[in-house]
Amino acid sequence: MAHNLRQCRVLVKKAVNAGAKALFLPEASDYIGISGAETVKLVKSVHDSEFVLGLQEEARREKLPIHVGVHEPGLDVSKVKNTVLWIDEKGEIAHRYQKIHLFDVDIKDGPVLKESNCVEKGMKIVPPFTTSLGKVASTICFDLRFPEIGIALKRLGADIITYPSAFTVPTGKAHWEILLRARAIETQSYVIAAAQVGKHNEKRVSYGHSMIIDPWGAILADVGGIDDEPEIATATIDHDLLRKIRMEMPLLRRTDVYPEI
Numbered sequence: 001m002a003h004n005l006r007q008c009r010v011l012v013k014k015a016v017n018a019g020a021k022a023l024f025l026p027e028a029s030d031y032i033g034i035s036g037a038e039t040v041k042l043v044k045s046v047h048d049s050e051f052v053l054g055l056q057e058e059a060r061r062e063k064l065p066i067h068v069g070v071h072e073p074g075l076d077v078s079k080v081k082n083t084v085l086w087i088d089e090k091g092e093i094a095h096r097y098q099k100i101h102l103f104d105v106d107i108k109d110g111p112v113l114k115e116s117n118c119v120e121k122g123m124k125i126v127p128p129f130t131t132s133l134g135k136v137a138s139t140i141c142f143d144l145r146f147p148e149i150g151i152a153l154k155r156l157g158a159d160i161i162t163y164p165s166a167f168t169v170p171t172g173k174a175h176w177e178i179l180l181r182a183r184a185i186e187t188q189s190y191v192i193a194a195a196q197v198g199k200h201n202e203k204r205v206s207y208g209h210s211m212i213i214d215p216w217g218a219i220l221a222d223v224g225g226i227d228d229e230p231e232i233a234t235a236t237i238d239h240d241l242l243r244k245i246r247m248e249m250p251l252l253r254r255t256d257v258y259p260e261i
């Protein structure tokens with residue numbers, strides 16, 4: 001966790017130097033455990049986590065909001081919550097989302113992960129919140145595969161939908177970019193997807209390729225192949241473009257035919 005905090009502090013500096021208005025960090029930026037048991041053993045509440053306290057200090061000092069994925073203690077002590085925090089420019093935790101869809105897979109010759117063994121699932125969509133970039137909405141990683149949550153967040157007013165992630169390499173190669181672009185196109189929103197990259201331990205490697213996508217589906221940034229060091233990407237959020245795309249091609253839903261989500 002101390003190492004991850006050091007890496008995040010470097011990214012904060014880079015974001016400040018780039019003139020960024022906010023910094024978006026990946027899912028589980030505090031740590032990736034080698035097992036469910038280790039994930040539970042390492043968890044700390046935000047009040048005791050040197051990782052979260054350190055980022056709050058950075059946000060306050062640099063007046064830079066930070067959106068970051070972490071683990072928090074579960075209601076059941078044998079589990080954790082997989083959450084993302086919006087730390088505002090005063091260093092306060094102003095918003096929090098808990099991952100709804102958990103990653104339980106058993107792929108032949110591929111990843112076998114059962115997130116629900118050690119993670120409690122979130123029970124609600126958190127409405128988009130106002131920031132100096134526009135209205136930001138949070139989801140996490142595997143949520144990306146469920147268009148419903150993106151569409152619900154768009155209906156609630158999102159301009160930017162975030163997918164902080166730690167995708168596996170095979171699923172990342174096959175699906176990451178196309179899913180992100182699809183979510184941006186169908187919601188006519190910016191998509192910001194900060195992604196873990198590289199080897200965490202003997203069992204886990206993350207695909208990387210943090211991306212920023214515009215509401216037309218164009219990739220504005222793509223950084224971090226699996227051998228790369230942590231890096232940031234920047235892009236401008238263009239509210240005229242958001243308005244233009246939404247006006248020129250209104251996506252009026254037929255909720256008289258299928259249910260509203």
Ligand SMILES: O=C(O)CNC(=O)[C@H](CS)NC(=O)CCC(=O)C(=O)O
Pocket residue numbers: 027028031032033039082102103113115141142145165166167168171172
């Ligand atoms: O393990 C932690 O502590 C943090 N959580 C994760 O890394 C999660 C659960 S294992 N990863 C994903 O959801 C990847 C999804 C994915 O790769 C896909 O949808 O293809």
